[in-house]
Amino acid sequence: MPRFSIIVPVHKVQGYLEECLDSVLGQSYRDLEVIAVDDRSPDGCPEILDAYAARDERVRVLHLAENVGLGRARNAGMPHARGDYLFFLDSDDTLTPGALRALADRLDETGDPDVLVFDYARTYWWGGTRRNVLAHLLATEDVFTAAERPEILDLLMVVWNKVYRRGFVEREGFSFPPGYYEDTPWTFPVLLSAERIAALDRICLYYRQRRRGSILSTTSRRHFDIHEQYARVFRFVDARPALAHWRPFLHAKMGEHCLDVLSKPDRLPPSDRAEFFRRTAEMFRLHRPEGARIPAELRVLEGSYAGYVLRRQAGRAGRELGRRARQVGTATAARAARIRSAPALHRPLDPCLAVYSASSHRGVLGDPAAVYRAARELAPHIRGVWVVADEEQAAGLEPDTEYVLLDSAAYRRVTERATYFVNDVNWPGALVKRPGSVHVHTHQGTPLLYAGADLLDKPGARLGLDVPQMLRRADRWDHSLVANRHSELVWERAFPCHFTSLRSGSPRNDVLVGAGPEQGRAARARLGLPEGDTVVLYAPARRDYRRGGLVERIDPARFAADLGPGHTLVVRLDPSLADGPARGLGLTELHRRGVLVDATDEPCVQDVMLASDVLVTDYASLLFDYANLDRPIVVHADDLGAVAASRGVYFDITAEAPGHVSRSYRELAWLFASGTWRDEEAARLRAAFRERFCEFDDGRAAERVVRTLMLGEPVPEAAPAAGPAARVPSQATGRDALPASS
Template identity: 75%
Template sequence: MPRFSIIVPVFKVQGFLRECLDSVLEQSYADLEVIAVDDCSPDGCGAILDEYAARDPRVRVLHLPRNVGLGRARNAGMPYAEGEFLFFLDSDDTLTPGALRAIADRLDETADPDVLVFDYARTYWWGGTRRNVLAHLLSEAGDGTFSAAGHPEILELLMVVWNKVYRREFVEREGFTFPPGYYEDTPWTFPVMLSAGRIATLDRICLNYRQRRQGNILSTTSRKHFDIHDQYQRVFAFVDSRPELARWRPYLHRKMGEHCLDILAKPDRLPACDKGEFFARTAALFREHRDGPVPPELRALLGGYARYRARRQAARAGGELVRRGQQARSAAVTRIKRGWSTAHELRPLDPELAVYSAFSHRGVLGDPGAVHRAARELAPHIRAVWVVRADQVALLPPGVEHVTPDSLDYRRVTARATYFVNNVNWPGSLVKREGSVHIHTHQGTPLKYMGADLLGKPGARHGFDVPQMLRRADRWDYSLVANRHSELAWDRAYPCHFTSLRTGSPRNDVLVRARPGDGLPVRARLGIPAGHRVVLYAPTRRDYVRGGHLDRVDLARFAEDLGEGHTLVVRLHPSLADGPARGAGLSELHRRGVVVDATDEPHVEELMLASDVLVTDYSALLFDYANLDRPIVVHADDWGAYAASRGAYFDITADSPGHVARSYRELARLFASGAWQDAESARLRAGFRARFCAFDDGRAAERVVRTLMLGERVEGPTPVVQVPAQAEHDVLTSS
């Protein structure tokens, strides 16, 4: 008996069908059967299904003699299912890699519940991806099982059939089937969820819900939308047949009203001539099943269609007035702020005021944070003010003075500050006054193209205004560099009037000065067992993939292959922290203790100190990590695509800080054999350190403060070796 019976109804999806089937049959978890139901599709779907069935015994195909619709096609497949759990997959959607393994593990963990609800992401025809906005409800449901009565919020999730798996014995015992017509998921999902005694959740994106350019069948203009009334009648009939479910009638009454009004409000759902009739049927159904007070937003259903239309038009007119008022207020606020800035710009600069920001106002972080800490010790008379987003203020260390972006206080301090320290550009509205000192720290040593070099890489600069960025960079007075390579790259990427300062990277001071045991507090906070070898995996984003995220490593497999005594710590690129990348498996693996998700750790330097080896692809983190003189493994299985799309100043696979793995198999072999820390790894790292850690001596932050804030003459760092001429040639001639 297979674990999963995946029922796939198929109709006019020949362009998507192979991708759907491949996403199932190529899953790492193979204990499954596919029951594909050809709903008399007039295109090539039937032949495609037969082709897959001929080469994979797990696929069974049913060819229906006539088209019966989505719900009845699912019904046709159910009697053939032999699996423990039913999974209804639409034939234009796809499973994410590792989805079935994650679902199976969660079913084992919760002792086979009646229903398991998992997460999904909408994938748009133009390439965008957006995670379910209510995904938080899955994690908030807890680790165990529950009923809808115990956690009613679960019913706020999209009421569809395909974001769940169902214990077949439960479905057969209750006799659940799909009705004909549109909105067939409604009279399936509500009865199933209300009847299930044990529901579990999985906070992981297991399915990509394809959003076609012309929408799905429910977005077409048709009288078939009238089917919604019959579907809710079926829901109420089911509840009436189960006295123990009577408490749900008010809830279902409200959901029915909201659902029908939502259909009516859509401009492209119903023919204009049918809207009055649809409203009348909805109102009649609403009155028939009324059970208790009517919410204010649904009282329109107690009147006629003319009154409903009048209220809609009044609401639209009111909304337009509100919008115009908001625009007027916004313009007035802008004028006030501009005047406030101008007034303060008439006053002299404050020689003892410094303004800091890092990573687009995310807090006391990175190089600016290191300079700030050094300034508090060496130049305490210089007042430090940080620009921090409102949602990050609570995370600031005690005693840090701050302003929020574009506030009046922000305008005041930026109008009068002498020193500006940032690792990204300040907004264009900030005026550089004569006598002010702008210090740009960058965000590490560049491997990928930056600045003006992106002009030749249209894909990488998509949505990025290079001329505007250079105008903002014109305000820089000093550019901090950690090596000769960076100096050459920044001079080329930012053709502006600044002075390169060979200070080293301030944030790397803690790495250069690292002592045994410095990482122990971080390990303890992350829950890493004592004595474990810590592997830090830090992939970067991809410019050739919309959204930037691409799964290059199966994290569960990597953690398993590392074996006992190892902990895999994962840190995604900061730009991916709030996207769907973590929901595609990382968050669930962290919850189960398979890996440690350290993406939200604010100080990456602490993670580096806590680790024994770095595995990365093309992240600038590898330049910083080299200061620890610990092993680095470069996973470069898509170097060609990455370099072609983004551009690179040199070939990291040829001038690597350690062994290079060009496939997962090679990566696993390096760790299984111990080669990741052999003599060759040490030799490669020594050469890399000589080239890219030349100016990092542990005194970078002090050097910045003494030189640029206190005006002292400070001896600069002495490079360990001269930078090879060929290395300079690489930067100056790469294209």
């Protein structure tokens, strides 16, 4: 008996069917059967299904004699299901890698609930991907009922974002009715009847958004079907007195759903819209629970269609007036800001005021943070103020950190008077550089991938970037901090502006230079990592050849398993991927289950590096910082050609690597299984890499910036390191750690 019976109704999807089936049959979890129901498809789908069944015994095909529609095609497949759980997968959607393993593990963990609800992401024909905006509702460890967590009913009421225990479905006699909105009378009764519901906060399915839309986006009278489907839901509730308390909720849901259909211009022919409204209003009155309070947005159903139309027109007019007012207000505000700034720009600069920002105003981070802390110690008379994007970012600051919100009146006051500006990205274009002000640009690490003007011949990589505007903003730089001569040459070419390179080293790396085992142990304790384990840090870079930037080159669950006992895998995604679908594709779930540690949100990346024994990365600038620790680095560069073509690389990292290079997962796994990752050749490569790329990192970078640029002291620039022996070496902290001299 398989764990999953995946029922796939098929009709006119020959362009998507193979991708759908491959996403199922290619899963690492193989305890499944596929019941493909050919709903009398007139295209090449029947032949495609038969070919898959001929080469994979897990696939069975039912060829229906007539087209019966999506719901009844699912019904046709259910009697043939032998699995513990039913999974209804639409034939133009796909499973994400590792989805079935994650579902199976969650089912085991929760003791086989009646229903398991999981997350999904919409994928668009133009290449975009957007995660379900209500994904946070799935972040629960509990097993519950709908009454205990009614917010679960706010999720999209579809059948394909859940798996259902077959015994529960058969006991309750659930089936799909015919019609457009067949998911509605399935999903509500199932969730209201389930005694045990579990959730999985993981993207297990890609919901394809076709360019021409789904069947529900077509213009047709068949949208009147929604009324009968909700009538079925009410009949179900009426037959079960224990569910009577759900009537007010379902009454409101029905009104919201029907008004949503009516609001879409592509759903109903214009001649049918008044009739649809009247039918909706009739049902709304018929099923209104006694004494129920009607939400304000649904009271329109108590009036006429003419009143609904007038309200819609008024709403559109109001939104248009608001839009115009905002445009006028923005222009007026800009003029007012210029008027207010004019007198201020004639007032003297404040020599004791410095303004800081990092990572697009995300908080006290990176190089600016290191300079800020050094200034507080060495130049306490200089007041430091941070610019943050919003109050949410401000909430994460230390209590004694002075800050202003971007574009606020306080922001304008400090930026009009400050003498020192320290940032690792460009300041907003509206900020005026005053004569006598000192702008220090720290960058965000040593460049491996093209930046600035070098992106002009890489149209994919500069999508959404205005390079000339970027350079105009860079014209405000006075000083560019560099950690090595490679960076110095690159920045002067990529940003052809009038600045002076300061061979200061990277201030944020001061804590790494000379760090010993005690710093590693302290970082592990703070991050909750096992002291005796070998900690492997995996930090992949964003890819420019894929919209959204996410390309999964390594299965982290498999890598963690292959590393074996005594090893802890820590994953840190590029910050630009932190809020997208990347973590929902399994990382969050693996972290919750203790398979690995997700350190993406850890604000101090230096602590993450200090806590680890070895770095696995590809093209992330993190590898240049990590080299200061003199700990092993493995470069996993299995798509270097694609990266070089799409983004551009300043040198071949595989030819000048800081350690061993893998070009396939098999090679990567072997490096760790054999212990080669930490052999003498790895140490030799690392030493040469450090000599070239860490040459100005001597542990005094932040001090040098403050003394030189803020205090005007004649502090010499960092001298190139004479080699590894000229540094204080650090040691790894895990049980597989090598002496620093190895």
